[in-house]
Amino acid sequence: MNENEHMATFAAGCFWCIEAQFLQLNGVTKVVSGYIGGHIDNPTYEQVCNGDSGHAEAINVYFDSNKITYNELLAAFWQSHDPTQLNRQGNDIGTQYRSAIFYHSEEQKEKATSYKEELDSEHIYDNPIVTEISPYDTFYNAEEYHQDYYSNNKNQGYCMFVIQPKLEKFKKVFADKLK
16 A cells, blocks of 8 residues: 555445445455454354354545545445444344444544544434444455455345445435545
């Protein structure tokens, strides 16, 4: 990575949904779906889905800071899911679907913490935000068929009925930031 290339790591429910959303943003150069925050080395999708590994489904977002800032990515993160749901997003239930920000630097930690505190103090959500803010640790890339899942499976039921509506809402909110 060059000096303008950075990485952010977010967990916000199913990684298929947030991967599709973040790939729409101008300045995001790559998104990799994977697993982070657990206690098993090289977990499989099945281990993560069963809740056996302690990992969250997450994405590594590679971005060009000349085109999009970390604060703008945080805004997209907060919009991409309901950060008040503990260990779930909609019908996806379990710690693997938790809301989390895995920071790569003290600056990212401070920005994420400040943003979360501001949203809570302004009562943007009806319930308190439960998003975990933790240091980045070992990230395991998900199996290849999970990468760019939405683009490769648009006619699959989950994509049509869960991801597509979220993506349309996301595009409306971030219209000025899209590729």
